[in-house]
Amino acid sequence: MTTIENKKTFEIKNLDLFYGETQALKQIEIPIYEKEVTALIGPSGCGKSTFLRTLNRMNDLVESCKITGDVKYHNENIYAPQMDIIGLRTQVGMVFQKPNPFPMSIYENIAYGPKCQGMKNKQELNQIVEESLKKAALWDEVKNRLKESALSLSGGQQQRLCIARTIAMKPEVILMDEPTSALDPVATAKIEDLIVDLKKDYTIVIVTHNMQQAARISDKTAFFLMGEIIEFGDTNFIFSTPKHKQTENYITGRFG
Amino acid sequence: MSNRNVKEKTYLGMTYGAAFVSLAVLIMIIGYVFINGYKLLNFDLITHNYTAVTYISDLDEGFVLNNYETQRDFDEDTYYSTKWGLALTDDTDLQGKNVVVVTYVHPDSPLNNLHNKGVGQSIIELKIDYEIIRIAFDGAASALSSRGASLMITTLDDNDDIRELEFATTGGGIRGSIITTLYLIVLTLIFALPIGVGAAIYLNEYAKNNKFNRMLRNFIETLTGVPSIIYGLMGLAVFVPLTIGLTKATTGNIISGAMTLAVILLPVVIRTTEESLKVVPDDYRYASLALGASKTQTVFKVILPNAFSGILTATLLAIGRIIGESAALVFAIGTSIKDDVYLTDRSTSLAVHIWSMMTDEPANFELSSTIALIILMIVLVLNISIKLISKRFMRKYGVLT
Numbered sequence: 001m002t003t004i005e006n007k008k009t010f011e012i013k014n015l016d017l018f019y020g021e022t023q024a025l026k027q028i029e030i031p032i033y034e035k036e037v038t039a040l041i042g043p044s045g046c047g048k049s050t051f052l053r054t055l056n057r058m059n060d061l062v063e064s065c066k067i068t069g070d071v072k073y074h075n076e077n078i079y080a081p082q083m084d085i086i087g088l089r090t091q092v093g094m095v096f097q098k099p100n101p102f103p104m105s106i107y108e109n110i111a112y113g114p115k116c117q118g119m120k121n122k123q124e125l126n127q128i129v130e131e132s133l134k135k136a137a138l139w140d141e142v143k144n145r146l147k148e149s150a151l152s153l154s155g156g157q158q159q160r161l162c163i164a165r166t167i168a169m170k171p172e173v174i175l176m177d178e179p180t181s182a183l184d185p186v187a188t189a190k191i192e193d194l195i196v197d198l199k200k201d202y203t204i205v206i207v208t209h210n211m212q213q214a215a216r217i218s219d220k221t222a223f224f225l226m227g228e229i230i231e232f233g234d235t236n237f238i239f240s241t242p243k244h245k246q247t248e249n250y251i252t253g254r255f256g
Numbered sequence: 257m258s259n260r261n262v263k264e265k266t267y268l269g270m271t272y273g274a275a276f277v278s279l280a281v282l283i284m285i286i287g288y289v290f291i292n293g294y295k296l297l298n299f300d301l302i303t304h305n306y307t308a309v310t311y312i313s314d315l316d317e318g319f320v321l322n323n324y325e326t327q328r329d330f331d332e333d334t335y336y337s338t339k340w341g342l343a344l345t346d347d348t349d350l351q352g353k354n355v356v357v358v359t360y361v362h363p364d365s366p367l368n369n370l371h372n373k374g375v376g377q378s379i380i381e382l383k384i385d386y387e388i389i390r391i392a393f394d395g396a397a398s399a400l401s402s403r404g405a406s407l408m409i410t411t412l413d414d415n416d417d418i419r420e421l422e423f424a425t426t427g428g429g430i431r432g433s434i435i436t437t438l439y440l441i442v443l444t445l446i447f448a449l450p451i452g453v454g455a456a457i458y459l460n461e462y463a464k465n466n467k468f469n470r471m472l473r474n475f476i477e478t479l480t481g482v483p484s485i486i487y488g489l490m491g492l493a494v495f496v497p498l499t500i501g502l503t504k505a506t507t508g509n510i511i512s513g514a515m516t517l518a519v520i521l522l523p524v525v526i527r528t529t530e531e532s533l534k535v536v537p538d539d540y541r542y543a544s545l546a547l548g549a550s551k552t553q554t555v556f557k558v559i560l561p562n563a564f565s566g567i568l569t570a571t572l573l574a575i576g577r578i579i580g581e582s583a584a585l586v587f588a589i590g591t592s593i594k595d596d597v598y599l600t601d602r603s604t605s606l607a608v609h610i611w612s613m614m615t616d617e618p619a620n621f622e623l624s625s626t627i628a629l630i631i632l633m634i635v636l637v638l639n640i641s642i643k644l645i646s647k648r649f650m651r652k653y654g655v656l657t
Contacts, residue, residue, distance in 0.1 A: 058546060063464075090548035100539035102558055104653060112557070113547040162543070169547060 006033040009173060009203045010055060015069035017050060019062065024050045026227045028069070032173075037195060037204045039214035039235065042224030043250065048207045051224070052175050055205065056092040057085050090117065093166035097178040099158035101150035101165070106142050109150045109161055113169045128168050135201075136164035137194050156187025160194065167198075174198065176206040180213065192217050211251055215239050223247045286632070293625030300385075301350045301429055301626065305595040308427025310389065311380055312373045315418055319366035326362060334359050335409035341365030342412065344388060344405040350428035351613075352622050355387040356401040356408055358423075370421065385426050392420040430627060432595040436510060436603040437634070441578050443514035443599075444521065448574060451518070452525025453567060459526070460533040461555050479523040488584030491516030495588065505600035513589035513605075517581060521574045528573060532566015533559060561653050568646045575638055579631055582607040606631050 010032035017025035025047045032038050032055075040048040050059065057078060059065045071078050078088055090113070101109050110129040119125060129146070133139040138160045142153070150161055159179055166174055176195070180188040188210075195204060195217050208214050214221055215235060222232040223246075231238060231247045242248045324341030334345040341362025349355045361367055367382045391408065392398040399411040412418075463469040495512040499505050505512070536559050544554040560567075582605070590602035591612055597603050604612065610627050613620040 056546060058542065061542070061545070086548050086550060089546055094542075094546035096539065096542060096546075098539060100537070100543045102540060102543065103562060112544070113549070116544075116547065116549040116553045116557070165543075165547065 006036065008032065009034045009073065011070070011072040011075070012054075013070040013072070015051075015054065015067070015071060017047075017054065017059070017068075018064075018066045020064040024227050025054075028229055030222055030229055030232050032203060032205060033220065034203050035199060035201070036219040037199055037206060037217055038220045038222065039218035040205065040207045040222050040224060041209070041211065041214050041250070044209075046224040047227040048222075048224045049177050052094075052177055052205060052207050055173070055175055056089050056094055057083075058094065060085070090169045091171055092173040092175060093169055093171035094175040095159070095162050095166055095177065095179050098182050099155055099162055101153070101158050101161050103149065103151055105147050106150050106153070106161065107146040109165050110168045113165060117169075132164040132168040133161075135167050135198070136160045137190065137197070138164055154187070156183050156190060159183060159187070159191060163191075163194065163198075167202075171202065173203045173205065176204065178207050178209060181209060188213075211239075211253075223250065225250075289625050289628045289632070292622055293627075293629040296350065296352055296622055296626040297629060298350075300426070302434060302630065303431055304350060304426055304429025306427055306429055306432055306593045307595055308387070308424045310422065310424040311370075311376075312420060312422050313370040313380060314373060314420055315366055316369050316371050316379075319369070321366070321416060322364070324362040324365060326360070328360060330359070333405075335405050336360070337409045337412045340367060340412050342367055342382070342409075344408055346405045349387065350426070350623075351620055354402070356405045358382055358384055358386045358388060360384065367421075373420070382421075382423060383425075387424045387426065388421070389424055390420070390422040391418060392422075393417065394419050428623075429595075430606065430609055430630070432597050433593060433604050433606050433609040433627075434630070434634075435597045436589075436594070437579060437605045437607075439510050439597065439599065439603075440514055440517060440605055441575055441638075443511065444517040444578050445571065445574060447514060447518035448521040448525055449567075449571065452522050452570070453529050455522070456526045456529035456533060457555060457560070460530050461551070461559065476523045476526055480527065483583070484520050484581055485583040485587075487516055487520045488587035490519070491584060491588035499600070503600045507602050508588055508590045509601055510589060510597070510599045510603055513585050516584050516588035517578050520581065520584060521577055524573055524577065525570045528570035529563065529567050532563040532569070535566070536562045564650065564653075565646060568642060572639060572642060575642075576635060579605070579635060580607055581605075582611050586611070606634075 008031045012028055012030050012032075015025055015028035016023065028051060040052065042048050053059045054067065054071055055073075055078075059067065067079055073088070073092070077083070102112060104112070107129055110132050111125045114125060114128055119128075130139065133142060138157060141157060142161075145152075150158065153161060159182075163174070163179075180191050183191065192213060195206065198204060206214075206218065218235045220233065221235045221238045223230045223238065223242075223244075225246060231242060231244050238247065239251060242251060321339055322341075324338050326336070326338075326341075328343075330336055330343055331345065334343050336343040342358065342365060343360035344356050345359050347355055347357040361382050361384065370380050370382065372378050372380045387401065388408065389401050390398055391412065393411070393415045394417060396411070396415055399408040401408070459469065459473065463472075491512055492508065495515040496508045499509055499512040499515070500507075503509075503511065540558050540562065541554055544558045545551070549557070585605055585608050589604065589608075591604055591608055592602050593609060593612060594601065594603045606627055610624045613624045613627070
């Protein structure tokens with residue numbers, strides 16, 4: 001068990017989330033460990049994406065959303081009134097389901113985040129752009145066309161650009177919401193390799209519908225059903241000897 | 257043929273018919289304007305003053321009549337008096353009236369040195385393109401422009417002295433009105449765009465979906481349907497006194513006109529901009545916020561550049577309205593046609609210029625058509641140039657690949 005020596009980045013306790021009258025998350029309790037990949041699996045509408053978005057407070061954008069309970073990031077409740085949301089989002093980056101680069105040049109896409117934080121030094125920006133693209137395994141493909149529109153890239157490249165854009169903020173955690181669901185198998189494989197690679201430096205939480213993907217790349221897996229976590233633990237155990245019947249049924253494809 | 261087939265053919269025929277009718281109507285209008293207007297279309301019309309100055313003059317003492325030979329070749333219908341060194345021809349002026357026009361004055365001709373009988377400078381000279389109205393002689397019948405250039409030259413050759421020469425500088429140009437129109441476009445956009453775009457950003461990005469904001473939206477929509485003449489009255493009641501108070505203006509002026517136009521345009525600009533903000537994908541908003549950008553940074557760095565083409569459409573619509581508006585301007589600026597255009601003075605846009613021409617007795621339909629043609633050309637040029645500029649911008653920004 002590697003969990004003992006690992007530090008907890010997030011500690012979630014008694015989390016309830018409501019969209020208006022509907023309860024989307026019920027009594028979620030789960031730790032997220034440092035420099036590990038945590039996979040969130042479960043059927044559509046089970047609340048895993050909603051949970052992911054509570055971690056960087058993107059749910060704030062939904063007007064009817066109400067949250068109770070504790071979401072502690074380094075022992076600090078991120079839903080406390082004095083929380084610096086912008087600071088949190090620079091620490092906890094996010095990659096979305098559909099590749100969504102800004103319709104700007106490749107360079108400007110990466111430089112956008114640092115520039116928003118007030119960075120103006122050209123050399124520093126150049127360095128960040130290069131570093132981020134290298135970490136996202138995209139540098140060799142785009143180094144000669146940084147001034148071109150990001151929309152001219154392929155879907156897989158766009159998604160890696162989005163990852164690079166997140167890395168440019170030097171975050172600690174990267175949240176990924178089904179990052180490969182819009183991509184072909186080759187692009188998916190590249191992103192998976194990248195995620196395994198990024199694990200060295202970042203804590204990653206990934207929502208996925210792809211069981212093999214969860215099994216291949218994650219260290220911990222949480223199985224969501226109807227807004228509850230049915231089972232959470234080491235990916236190896238969950239996939240080989242699940243404790244709950246529902247988990248087993250879902251993983252083996254008997255429902256969901 | 258089955259029943260269904262007949263039905264489909266009917267619907268198809270209806271859409272084809274509708275497209276044909278609308279296209280035909282548009283082509284007919286443009287064609288009609290063109291056929292009526294192209295005859296008077298020339299560069300002088302665009303560059304000349306509207307007001308013609310009429311001078312009444314006589315010759316200074318001690319002039320010499322000579323044999324003013326010239327090497328120039330004149331057209332068939334140009335008549336030259338070697339005795340006076342003056343060539344005249346029959347022509348129509350910029351407004352389409354028959355006149356006798358000076359085509360050449362010999363450098364040594366006595367007509368270069370005329371004594372002004374009216375106000376203004378005392379020594380004046382006859383120049384090319386001036387219109388001769390009347391030449392009066394001692395003891396002979398006057399030569400009138402209505403009887404043609406040929407007779408005027410013959411009469412001149414028969415006489416050794418001129419008692420009185422009445423002539424006019426070229427007038428009827430629309431330079432002043434064109435300048436006014438351009439001033440109005442620029443000023444109105446300066447007033448209307450920032451306010452309209454700002455209001456649209458507020459409504460679409462910041463305003464909560466509550467009763468007040470829904471009412472505000474409905475209100476703006478209602479304003480688009482208000483006849484412009486009512487805005488004109490408002491301009492007369494509010495903006496004219498305002499500009500008189502703030503500037504050295506004493507009457508309705510270009511600034512008050514632009515303000516009135518800006519108010520007319522606001523609802524259009526707000527609605528069009530809002531529509532273009534709505535179609536910017538939420539993905540961009542989420543991505544920007546997730547990168548730790550603030551709401552304001554998201555709006556101004558990501559949303560606005562993406563809504564650019566929509567804002568441009570708003571601008572084009574606005575320009576169209578500015579050029580086409582006449583009713584409101586009659587109140588807000590006035591209808592007096594000016595050659596020297598000042599922002600704080602009354603003046604006339606091209607559309608109102610047409611109105612003035614048509615209220616003349618008799619109505620000058622040909623000139624109106626020509627101005628309409630010029631308006632069409634201005635709109636076309638502005639449209640194309642703005643589209644080109646925006647394409648460049650969007651390429652540079654990366655919206656277009």
